[in-house]
Structure formats: C-alpha cells, structure tokens
Amino acid sequence: MMERFSILIDDSEGALMRVIGTIERRGWRVRALAMTREGNRGCRLELELARLPWHRGDPAILVRHLEKLIPVAAVDCGGRGAPPWTGQTPDRAMVPAAAGAGA
Amino acid sequence: MTDAAASAAAAAPSRTASGGEMLVRALEAQGVEVIFGYPGGAIMPVYDALVGSPLTHILTRHEQGAIFAADGYARVTGRTGVTIATSGPGATNLVTGLANALADSVPIVAITGQVARPLMGSDAFQEVDTFGITLPVVKHSFILSDPDSIPELVAEAFAIAASGRPGPVLLDLPKDVAMAPVAARALPRGRPAPLPLPEAAAVARATAMIREAKRPLVYAGGGIALAGATAAFRAFIRRTGLPVVATLKGLGAIPTDAPEFLGLLGMHGNKAANLAVQRSDLLITCGARFDDRATGRVDGFAPEARILHLDADAAEVGKIRAADLALVGDLGQALEALRPGPLAITSWQQETAQLMKAHVWRYDAPGEGVYAPALLRALSEAAGEDLIVTCDVGQHQMWAAQHCRFTRPEAHLTSGGLGAMGYGIPAGIGALHAAPGARVVTVTGDGSIMMNIQELATLNRYRLPLKIVLLDNQALGMVRQWQDIFFDGRLSEVDLSDNPDFAALARVFGLAARTIEHRDEVAGAIDWLLGAEGPALLHVKIDPLANVWPLVPPGADNHEMLEETRQ
Ligand SMILES: Cc1ncc(C[n+]2csc(CCOP(=O)(O)OP(=O)(O)O)c2C)c(N)n1
Ligand SMILES: [Mg+2]
Numbered sequence: 001m002m003e004r005f006s007i008l009i010d011d012s013e014g015a016l017m018r019v020i021g022t023i024e025r026r027g028w029r030v031r032a033l034a035m036t037r038e039g040n041r042g043c044r045l046e047l048e049l050a051r052l053p054w055h056r057g058d059p060a061i062l063v064r065h066l067e068k069l070i071p072v073a074a075v076d077c078g079g080r081g082a083p084p085w086t087g088q089t090p091d092r093a094m095v096p097a098a099a100g101a102g103a
Numbered sequence: 104m105t106d107a108a109a110s111a112a113a114a115a116p117s118r119t120a121s122g123g124e125m126l127v128r129a130l131e132a133q134g135v136e137v138i139f140g141y142p143g144g145a146i147m148p149v150y151d152a153l154v155g156s157p158l159t160h161i162l163t164r165h166e167q168g169a170i171f172a173a174d175g176y177a178r179v180t181g182r183t184g185v186t187i188a189t190s191g192p193g194a195t196n197l198v199t200g201l202a203n204a205l206a207d208s209v210p211i212v213a214i215t216g217q218v219a220r221p222l223m224g225s226d227a228f229q230e231v232d233t234f235g236i237t238l239p240v241v242k243h244s245f246i247l248s249d250p251d252s253i254p255e256l257v258a259e260a261f262a263i264a265a266s267g268r269p270g271p272v273l274l275d276l277p278k279d280v281a282m283a284p285v286a287a288r289a290l291p292r293g294r295p296a297p298l299p300l301p302e303a304a305a306v307a308r309a310t311a312m313i314r315e316a317k318r319p320l321v322y323a324g325g326g327i328a329l330a331g332a333t334a335a336f337r338a339f340i341r342r343t344g345l346p347v348v349a350t351l352k353g354l355g356a357i358p359t360d361a362p363e364f365l366g367l368l369g370m371h372g373n374k375a376a377n378l379a380v381q382r383s384d385l386l387i388t389c390g391a392r393f394d395d396r397a398t399g400r401v402d403g404f405a406p407e408a409r410i411l412h413l414d415a416d417a418a419e420v421g422k423i424r425a426a427d428l429a430l431v432g433d434l435g436q437a438l439e440a441l442r443p444g445p446l447a448i449t450s451w452q453q454e455t456a457q458l459m460k461a462h463v464w465r466y467d468a469p470g471e472g473v474y475a476p477a478l479l480r481a482l483s484e485a486a487g488e489d490l491i492v493t494c495d496v497g498q499h500q501m502w503a504a505q506h507c508r509f510t511r512p513e514a515h516l517t518s519g520g521l522g523a524m525g526y527g528i529p530a531g532i533g534a535l536h537a538a539p540g541a542r543v544v545t546v547t548g549d550g551s552i553m554m555n556i557q558e559l560a561t562l563n564r565y566r567l568p569l570k571i572v573l574l575d576n577q578a579l580g581m582v583r584q585w586q587d588i589f590f591d592g593r594l595s596e597v598d599l600s601d602n603p604d605f606a607a608l609a610r611v612f613g614l615a616a617r618t619i620e621h622r623d624e625v626a627g628a629i630d631w632l633l634g635a636e637g638p639a640l641l642h643v644k645i646d647p648l649a650n651v652w653p654l655v656p657p658g659a660d661n662h663e664m665l666e667e668t669r670q
Contacts, residue, residue, distance in 0.1 A: 013246055014234060021238055064418035070263065079633045 002031065003049045003059045007066060008043040008074040015071035019045065022069060026062055027055030042073060117384070122250040123148030123281040126214070126274075127156050129257035132290035135185050137161060137176060137536050139169040143189025145216030148281035161536065161565065164557035166193050168201025168529040171555070174209050175493060175533025179513050179541075183210040183264045184533065190216045191229030194275075195236065199523055201271045202240040206327050206520025207352065210269035213241075214258050219279035220248060233275050242270030250283040251554040254290045262293030268416040269329055298330075298415055299432035306440045308428055309411055313343070313443040315386035316409075318451045321345050322368065322397075325352025325519065326390015326414055328512035332435035336389060339438040343446060345387065346455040348376040350397050351392070352519045355509035365455055370655045371501040375458035376483035377653075377661040380405050382454070385565045388412045390434055393423035396518070403660030413437050449628060464506065471622055475499065475574050475645050476506045478625050479546065482572065483507035485629050490514060491534045491543045495527035495551030503546040525554030531569040532561055532621060542570070542633065549575040549602050556608075562638040563613030570632050571614075571640040573605055576647045584650045589657075600647075609640040620644035 009015045016035070023030060032048040051057035060080040067075050109520050120128065126149055130138065137159045143151045153160050163169040164499070166188040173184030178556065179592040187198050194215040204211045218230040243263045245256045260272040313319055327336045336356055340347060340363050347357055348368040357364050358661055366373035368380055380386065386408040398404040401423055412419070412426040413434055418430040430437040479502055483490060492507055493516040494500040500517060509515045514535060518526040531545040552573055582599040609616035615635050619628045619642070632641045653664035 013248075014238060014244065017235070017238055025239060058421065061418060061422050064420075068416070068418055 005047045007045040007078040010071045012071045018069050027052045027057040118287040119284040120287050122283045124152040125253045125285045127152040129431040131253045133261045138185040140187030141166050143193045143264045145190035145278045163561050166196035168558045169556050170197050171526050171529030172533035176537045177209050178516050179534045179537035185212050187214045191231050194233040203521040203523050203558040204271040205240050208269050210264040211271040212316050214274045217275045217277040220277045237273050241273045243271035244443050247276045250280050250285045258291040258293035265295040301430045301437040310443045314504030318383045319385040321347040321382035321387045323349045323353035323356040323389050324391025327356045330434035335435040335438040350391050354515045355512040358510045359508050375461040379455050383408045383663045392419045399655045399661040474504050479506040482629050486542050489541045491541050493527045493530040493545045494522045495547040496522045497548045498651045499548045524551040528558045544570045546572050550579045559612035566637050569638050573642045576645050605642045615639040618642040
C-alpha cells in the first residue's frame, strides 16, 4: 500500500535527514522522492511511501510525527493526521483554567 | 546574567568575547546554575570561559555520568539540565544519555565540542559526525556554525527542550567558532511555547464520557509531572474519587498510599491494578503512551474500555491504541476543566477496593536471608517524605517501584523508556544538586553499579551524601529470571559470582560502606545508612534465585500474571 506525502521543510541543517529518518524509523520506506525549492518558504518534498508489512503504519500517526519536527512547516497526506477528536484549532472557544462546568 | 547585566552588555558593543565565552554567558542568561561535564580538546575554549563564570561545573568521571546527572537534575527541578562534552569520544559517550532523555521526555541541552569548521568532513582527530549520530535520539539539534548566532541558538535550544513534550537538544560547537571573536550584546532568553488549551466542546464530550462510564479508571503516566500538572491531577482525583493505576513514570502522581491508588500496572504491576484495567469500561489516560511494558498484549489490554487520552503530544494519540476522544495540549488545564460532578461509581469503587484487599503485597517471605521487597519498604518508610529514590535497571528497579512509598513523582527517578543500566548513581548526583537538602537513595544492582562505578569518585570529590543500596544477587538477575522462566532454565552469561568485594571497593573510593546478609541486620543497617554523614553504600547480599512477582509474560494479557508459588 503506497501513500503520497507532501511536506514543506525549511532549509536548516539536517532537515531532509530528519524527515527521511523519521519516516524510516516509524515503519515506512521511501519509494520515490522529489524535492523542489518553493521560493523563500523552503523546500517541497513529494514522497511516495510504502508501509513495512509487519508495521501498523497508520499514515495519520506518521503525519503527526513529521509535524513535530522543527524544520517541518506543513505535512499533507490527503487530509489524514488532522485530529477530528480534539478540534484543536486556535480560533475555537478555549476553556480557561479552573472555569469548568459545575462540581 | 541578570537583565541589567544583559543590557549592560548590549550597551557596550565594542567589547568582544570569544564564541566559547558567548556560549557560557548565554547559558547564564538562561538561568543555568549547574552544568555536568567532562573536558577535552575541542571543547577547551568553553572550559576556558568557565573560569570565573558563576556557573557551577560538576566534573563527572565519564560523559555518560554527566548526562545522566543532568537528567536527574532536570527531573527533580523541572528545569532543563545541561551537559557538556568534547568532540569524538566525548560526544559518543553522551548518546545513551540522549536516548534516555528522549525516551523519558527529559529536557536537556547537551553541548559538544567539534573540530574546526574547515576540518569537518576530513576525518580529523576526534572528529565524528555528532550531529548525524545523534539525530534519532534528540528532539532537535544545531551546529553552531556562526559565532554571531550563538546566543539566539542557545535560547532556542532551551525553548525547544522545555516546550510541549520535553526532550534533549544538542548543540555542536566547532572549535574555531568557539575561538572566534564575537561582539558582546544582549542575550535573549528562550521561553517554552505554551501548549494549546482544551477546546470547550471536547471537554464537554470528555465530561459526558466520564459521567456515562460505569467502571472508569485513570491510567496515570509520566506526562503528569512533565506538564507540572500534579496538583491539578490530585484535585481531579479528589473531586471524582476515580481509582488510579500508574506507569513506572507515573508513580507518585498521587501518593502511593492514597485510597484511590491501585498500584503500578503492567508487566510487574500489582494484580489489583492489572485486573482493574482489564475490567474498566473507560480508561482516562493521562500523560501515558500505552508502552508495551504497561499494556502487555495490546489487543488484550483493557478490552472493554473506551479510551479518553489526555496528552501534550498529538503523535501519541492513536499510536498504539485508538482513542475514542483525545484532549491534546495542556494536561493541567484539561484536568482543571474536567468537572463531571458526582459519579455513580460506588459499586466500582467497592470492587477496586476489594481487589486491593485481595492482592496486598506480602512481606512474610520464609527464611533468614534479606527479603529485598521488605527492605525497600522499610527503607522508604524510615526515610520519610523528602526521600528521592534513583534506580538502576533490573529486578531491584522493579522491587523499588513496587514497594517504595512515593508521595510525589519527582521522588522516583528511573530509566523507564530506555531501561539503561548505569542510570542510578549519576541520577542521584543530579538529584543532590537539584535538592541539596533532600534524602537521596540510589537502589542499584551488582550488574548495574559497575556500569558507572567511576561516579563513586564524583560522590567523594564533592562529598555528596548519596546513600546507595546495592542489592547483590551475584547475577544479572532480571536476565537470569527470564532465562529461567522463558528459556527453560538455560543460563547464559548471567553469573556474577566473581563480583569484587563491593564494600571494600566503595571504601577505596572514599565512601562509608557496610555489608549485610541476614534479615535481622536490616533495621540497624537502614538506620546506619540514613544516619551516615557523607556518601555511603549498603551492600546487601540477597538470594540469587529471588524473582520479581507478579510477571506478565511477554505477549500475554495483563490478567495472565505469573505469581510466586510459596509452600
Ligand atoms: C546498558 C544495559 N545493558 C544491558 C541491559 C539488559 N539488562 C536488563 S536488566 C539486566 C540485569 C541487571 O543486573 P543487576 O544490575 O545486577 O540487577 P538485578 O536484575 O540483578 O537486580 C540487564 C543485563 C540494560 N538494561 N542496560
Ligand atoms: Mg544483580
């Protein structure tokens, strides 16, 4: 099963190695890779990844691992990885400390 | 450096410093007080800058000792620990410590010397690709290749190390950069980025899940302490009355003798905790990550439970076990916001209380020899509230987790995720610098102590009053136990019956030391150890065949625990 990932990274040292290393360590192999410059936004990586057969390899989890890397600005894998169960968008109503409902 | 001093530096742009001096000043500007390190060629400009600096440098006797000490310091203070080493072998000796800090989410800034920039890539003397070697075991890393950006990158390193889920950050400093002149200027201070607050709708759904559950259970992990959320967690438990189980790193999130606490879960957890997890219909997972040592066979873990997952790290949600709902972000705020009101869980509370009663630890082992669990229990009771236990890895580590009393998470320092033998004594050194008045006890084994035995010299050098309990079973006991149980008793390279005389060895290093082997010597020995002036070692000979019970065999479900059979 192949997955397509599109990743925007900055050009800090080790950025590419961090991305590839994370992918390989988390149960995936890189089958195809293209990297293009996107002006001063950094570099765009287009990857085709194959999951190791013995690995659970949920692409949504890989998205979130990649998003944690400091040089990674954005990860797209067909909308996967977004957290529907948390709805953590900054513009929604947040609960301030100690302001819960009742009890 | 104070703000005033920083602006004074800014006001005098004509003054220059070396890159090494700039690094030291940048550390001071972060509020660093203590660093643990070991010098060498490539890092000499930084050591030169330490002369006259207000930073306290603790010279360990191995770089692994230095980074484990920085780790212990960070765990006790909640602040970022700092370690420093030279290039090549100095840097490679840090690798285990970096991996340990990454696995247990400990904020550390590690500074390594590097050969001069023009020599990098030329296989120069003591050149290794520190940046490359450490990539998989750091949260982030920088090569400080521009002398002028040292203060900014140091500040950024501290911010990254402590933000979100903490972890180690490496700064590799080429020697020519460390020697280059830099214009003195204001030093920025890195501050961790705040975590997102829980969203109101998600909190409402989580609250409803807790209200609906008939057998809700809290699964507490190390993330609670990392988030500084211990008080919020305790308040949540107080107002809900929910029963709690803890991971190795979650121990102390609530006091071990709190009525809601069922104990450690997982491979060497207690039976009440594991059975409660298996029975639960809602697992409120707080700062825990479904580690295989905690879950046993994942598919058989808490089979009837829905999962409510509270964590700082989005990548942990659904990694091992799918969450029905997650609150990702600030754990303390999430716990504050969860106020489900009175819960109708009396019969569940009675059931878990019953489990506790049915599975209390027994200390009435037969024989005259020292029973390690009883000794550890007595020791932690005698030591009192301010006790900090640092552990090595093996059977003794599991006994400490099972039988010591912990009243706060910072009281139990253990290499949880990596399981690195050699952690205990250096972590104790770090803990004593973090809390100089505290009573710090290292529980170690005859295998583990030899992994960083050289740090006894550090204890003596700084007269650090670390109290070491060495449980000597003349074996790599945990491995021996597994060979006995899972490899048909074929023992392979686990015998340590040719150990040195540990008490004599400790005395050579300048520690007070004593050996015991009978049960009736335990009480007196504990008094002696806790009353000793400086560093001291209690060498305890125990039964080489003693095992840690219960034990969930690998690949089994947590209710399938093997237990001791006593005649
Ligand atoms: C650095 C390192 N090497 C090897 C291991 C594997 N290991 C786990 S427990 C253990 C035995 C530890 O022996 P000891 O310190 O005497 O503790 P005991 O189990 O006997 O209490 C070993 C070798 C490890 N965890 N860490
Ligand atoms: Mg042993």
